Amino acid sequence: MLSEKPATKSQEYAESIINTIREPLIALDQDLRVVSVSRSFYEVFKVKPEETVGQLIYDLGNKQWDIPKLRELLETILPQETSFDDYEVEHDFTTIGKRIMLLNARQIQQVLGKERIILLAIEDITARREIEAGLEKTRKELEVIKKSADEASEYAEGIVNTVREPLIVLDQDLRVVSVSRSFYEVFKVKPEETLGQLIYDLGNKQWNIPKLRDLLETILPQKATFDNYEVEHDFTTIGRRIMLLDARQIERVSGKARIILLAIEDITERREIENGLEKARKELASTKIAEDEAREYAESMINTVREPLIVLDQDLRVVTASRSFYSVFKVNPEETMGQLIYDLGNKQWDIPKLRDLLETILPQKATFDNYEVEHDFTTIGRRIMLLNARQIERVSGKERIILLAIEDITERREIETGLEKAHEELTELATELKRSARVKSEFLANMSHELRTPLNSINGFSEVLYDEIFGPLNEKQKKYVNNVLTSGKHLLLLINQILDMAKVEAGKMKLTLSHIPLKSLISEIALLVEDMASKRHLQMALEVAEDLPDIEADELKVKEILYNLLSNAVKFSPEYSKIGLRACRKGTEIEVIVWDTGIGIATENMGKIFEGFFRVDTPYSRLSEGTGLGLPLSKNMVELHGGEFSVESEGLDMGTTVRFTLPIVSEKAV
Numbered sequence: 001m002l003s004e005k006p007a008t009k010s011q012e013y014a015e016s017i018i019n020t021i022r023e024p025l026i027a028l029d030q031d032l033r034v035v036s037v038s039r040s041f042y043e044v045f046k047v048k049p050e051e052t053v054g055q056l057i058y059d060l061g062n063k064q065w066d067i068p069k070l071r072e073l074l075e076t077i078l079p080q081e082t083s084f085d086d087y088e089v090e091h092d093f094t095t096i097g098k099r100i101m102l103l104n105a106r107q108i109q110q111v112l113g114k115e116r117i118i119l120l121a122i123e124d125i126t127a128r129r130e131i132e133a134g135l136e137k138t139r140k141e142l143e144v145i146k147k148s149a150d151e152a153s154e155y156a157e158g159i160v161n162t163v164r165e166p167l168i169v170l171d172q173d174l175r176v177v178s179v180s181r182s183f184y185e186v187f188k189v190k191p192e193e194t195l196g197q198l199i200y201d202l203g204n205k206q207w208n209i210p211k212l213r214d215l216l217e218t219i220l221p222q223k224a225t226f227d228n229y230e231v232e233h234d235f236t237t238i239g240r241r242i243m244l245l246d247a248r249q250i251e252r253v254s255g256k257a258r259i260i261l262l263a264i265e266d267i268t269e270r271r272e273i274e275n276g277l278e279k280a281r282k283e284l285a286s287t288k289i290a291e292d293e294a295r296e297y298a299e300s301m302i303n304t305v306r307e308p309l310i311v312l313d314q315d316l317r318v319v320t321a322s323r324s325f326y327s328v329f330k331v332n333p334e335e336t337m338g339q340l341i342y343d344l345g346n347k348q349w350d351i352p353k354l355r356d357l358l359e360t361i362l363p364q365k366a367t368f369d370n371y372e373v374e375h376d377f378t379t380i381g382r383r384i385m386l387l388n389a390r391q392i393e394r395v396s397g398k399e400r401i402i403l404l405a406i407e408d409i410t411e412r413r414e415i416e417t418g419l420e421k422a423h424e425e426l427t428e429l430a431t432e433l434k435r436s437a438r439v440k441s442e443f444l445a446n447m448s449h450e451l452r453t454p455l456n457s458i459n460g461f462s463e464v465l466y467d468e469i470f471g472p473l474n475e476k477q478k479k480y481v482n483n484v485l486t487s488g489k490h491l492l493l494l495i496n497q498i499l500d501m502a503k504v505e506a507g508k509m510k511l512t513l514s515h516i517p518l519k520s521l522i523s524e525i526a527l528l529v530e531d532m533a534s535k536r537h538l539q540m541a542l543e544v545a546e547d548l549p550d551i552e553a554d555e556l557k558v559k560e561i562l563y564n565l566l567s568n569a570v571k572f573s574p575e576y577s578k579i580g581l582r583a584c585r586k587g588t589e590i591e592v593i594v595w596d597t598g599i600g601i602a603t604e605n606m607g608k609i610f611e612g613f614f615r616v617d618t619p620y621s622r623l624s625e626g627t628g629l630g631l632p633l634s635k636n637m638v639e640l641h642g643g644e645f646s647v648e649s650e651g652l653d654m655g656t657t658v659r660f661t662l663p664i665v666s667e668k669a670v
Contacts, residue, residue: 023038023040023121023122023123023124024038024040024041024044024045024121024122024124025037025038025040025041025119025120025121025122026038026041026057026119026120026122027117027118027119027120028057028074028117028118028120029115029117029118030115030116030117030118031056032056032057032058032074032118033054033055033056033057034052034053034054034055034056034057034060035053035117036053037049037052037053041122044096044122044124045060045061045093045095045096046061046095046096047060047061057070057074058070058071061093061094061095062094064091064093064094064095067089067091069087069089069090069091070089070103073087073089073103073105074105074118078105078107078118082106082107083104083105083106083107084103084104084105085104085105085323086102086103086104087102087103087104087105088100088101088102088103089101089102089103098126099124099126100124100125100126100129101122101123101124101125101126102122102123102125103120103121103122103123104120104121104123105118105119105120105121106118106119107119165180165182165263165264165265165412166180166182166183166186166187166263166264166266167179167180167182167183167261167262167263167264168180168183168199168261168262168264169259169260169261169262170199170216170259170260170262171259171260172258172259172260173198174198174199174200174216174260175196175197175198175199176194176195176196176197176198176199176202177195177259178195179191179194179195183264186238186264186266187202187203187235187237187238188203188237188238189202189203199212199216200212200213203235203236203237204236206233206235206236206237209231209233211229211231211232211233212231212245215229215231215245215247216247216260220247220249220260224248224249225246225247225248225249226245226246226247227246227247227372228244228245228246228370228372228386229244229245229246229247230242230243230244230245231243231244231245240268241266241268242266242267242268242271243264243265243266243267243268244264244265244267244370245262245263245264245265246262246263246265246416247260247261247262247263248260248261248416248420250420250423250424261416261419261420263416274390278392307322307324307405307406307407308321308322308324308325308328308329308405308406308408309321309322309324309325309403309404309405309406310322310325310341310403310404310406311401311402311403311404312341312358312401312402312404313399313401313402314399314400314401314402315340316340316341316342316358316402317338317339317340317341318336318337318338318339318341318344319337319401320337321333321336321337325406328380328406328408329344329345329377329379329380330345330379330380331344331345341354341358342354342355345377345378345379346378348375348377348378348379351373351375353371353373353374353375354373354387357371357373357387357389358389358402362389362391362402366390366391367388367389367390367391368387368388368389369388370386370387370388371386371387371388371389372384372385372386372387373385373386373387382410383408383410384408384409384410384413385406385407385408385409385410386406386407386409387404387405387406387407388404388405388407389402389403389404389405390402390403509636509637509640511553511554511557511640511641512554512555512556513552513553513554514552514553514554514555515550515552516550516551516552516553516555516558517550518548518549518550518551518558518583518590519544519548519583521555521558521559521562522542522544522562522581522583522592523542523544524559525559525562525563525566526540526542526566526581528563529563529566529567529570532567532570533570533579536570536573536575537575537576538570538573538575538576538577538578538579539576539577539578539579540578540579540580540581541578541579541580541581542580542581543580543581543582543583544581544582544583544584545583545584545585547585548583548584548585548590549585549590549664551590551662551663551664551665552663552664552665553641553662554637554641557637557640557641558662560633560634560637561634561637561638561660562581562592562594564630564631564633564634565594565630565634565658566579566581566594567630568594568596568630568631568658569594569595569596569598569656572596572598572599572656573596573597573598573599574598574599577596577597577598578596578597579594579595579596579597579598580594580595580596581593581594581595582595585664586661588663588664588665589643589661589662589663589664590661590662590663590664591659591660591661592659592660592661592662593657593658593659594657594658595655595656595657595658596655596656597655598655598656599652599653600649600650600651600652600653600654600655600656601647601649601651601652601656602651602652603651606647606649609631609632609647610631610632610635611632631647631658634660635660638660638661638662641662641663642662642663643660643661643662643663644660644661645658645659645660646658646659646660647659
């Protein structure tokens with residue numbers, strides 16, 4: 001029984017490390033059946049221990065793991081090589097969707113027997129690939145981004161949502177302006193309860209953290225940037241978390257308001273790993289494991305972890321290095337092992353800040369985290385690294401060794417710098433576009449006012465002539481006068497719509513709210529359009545709910561919205577076809593749908609329909625009958641009421657559906 005105690009403790013030590021490592025890890029026997037699985041494997045791939053341990057790996061998750069490339073690795077490549085790294089596998093799991101994974105495999109001999117086991121470490125690089133694709137896409141889009149303020153805003157939001165770590169943007173009053181997708185996912189909050197809120201009020205005041213207040217209200221006003229500010233807090237939704245905060249203050253182009261970028265790195269699991277390894281080290285010191293077995297296990301563990309890791313003796317000479325250290329820094333084992341760290345890579349590692357850490361700071365403190373070093377390597381170029389150092393006592397109890405973990409944060413810093421630069425450029429562009437839009441709106445308003453007075457006179461005299469006040473007209477004269485009158489009315493409609501658009505763009509359009517019987521108003525507008533429809537032999541269908549409630553709205557503007565949409569349906573529909581309107585209550589809103597079976601909208605034109613003066617020629621009516629402003633003006637008036645507006649079409653000759661909502665009681669009326 002005594003001879004079994006070391007093996008039991010060794011097994012317990014191995015299990016502790018497997019469950020501490022953050023990336024999914026699975027151990028297989030020589031028949032490819034599961035011996036042991038890390039906690040993270042269960043969490044990531046949504047499986048349970050009782051349906052995993054003892055199973056053939058291909059049968060896991062209802063045979064989701066029966067992957068041809070995995071079979072090739074385990075049955076063809078691995079029997080010929082004892083280890084294999086960065087073997088890329090792409091697979092679509094029914095439970096968690098499509099994943100791209102890098103597999104690291106090791107065959108090692110069990111401690112007490114002759115059989116061999118396989119260690120299989122799995123790194124999910126799906127998000128990284130998405131980030132790479134997203135960043136490449138945004139880089140190309142930035143070259144042509146000088147188009148509009150809307151595009152500029154969308155680009156900035158795209159970068160924020162591409163960054164993997166949680167990111168939050170605050171205004172100078174510490175209210176939330178924008179939030180990355182990962183922030184919502186990690187901290188279990190929703191956009192409607194986040195945007196515009198004071199940061200301390202988020203999540204039912206879970207973010208009212210003293211150390212966060214200290215950073216935002218005391219430290220940051222004195223320093224424009226701050227990195228690796230550690231905050232520990234117990235959230236009611238996600239439990240205890242240890243976070244590193246990176247903060248940046250950015251001045252807007254206008255020179256007045258400032259915004260704050262706050263990046264959040266969750267290092268809870270990293271600390272748990274460190275604590276687990278420290279606990280495992282102490283337990284290892286009390287076991288009687290043979291030194292060669294312990295060394296083999298330690299080497300397997302070091303070479304399974306993807307983060308570059310190097311072990312130094314008390315004289316700062318290299319005892320061992322992880323596989324990733326060699327691959328990242330382009331060095332060979334024969335020119336590394338036993339060397340003074342400063343001599344590595346033709347003295348590339350003789351870095352003053354590294355000397356300061358190893359020779360000054362570490363002798364006074366047994367551990368040190370997030371020590372930032374920036375250096376230009378001749379082999380791999382400039383790198384920014386965070387160093388985590390630990391001094392641990394060997395089992396012998398005399399000598400001490402140093403563990404040095406290296407995290408390359410060069411790309412993260414480049415993303416932060418790029419985001420700041422893009423934000424400055426896009427804010428400047430948005431300001432310029434708004435200035436141009438204001439000048440355009442003022443010009444159109446002034447011009448329209450000047451034209452409307454003489455045009456009213458022309459229309460008035462034309463109506464007098466047409467009514468034969470000054471004597472009878474022959475058919476030719478009537479035709480000429482009618483042409484003048486029709487063109488004048490069209491031009492007056494255009495001028496009025498231009499004035500309305502100018503008011504919208506200048507933010508001067510106001511609502512005059514009143515109690516509106518919407519059902520009777522729809523009937524009134526339908527009668528106006530019915531004459532137009534009958535001339536084209538169109539069948540008009542009205543489906544208005546009997547219990548349709550009255551609403552609080554601007555009656556003239558609601559009439560204009562309905563008339564614009566129904567008259568458009570008439571203009572763009574062939575003779576003997578159908579148009580229609582449906583209206584019903586949905587919760588606290590009224591939904592109205594106007595549809596037709598006409599020429600539809602080409603896919604390439606869907607993005608242009610809300611641009612001013614964009615019109616589509618139609619074989620069913622004269623082009624001059626439309627102004628190109630009815631649709632964007634209707635959308636603006638709906639949104640001014642607090643409603644939503646959308647247009648749908650499956651393509652040419654497939655008809656069009658316009659859908660909008662209006663609140664039953666306007667927020668402006670409360």
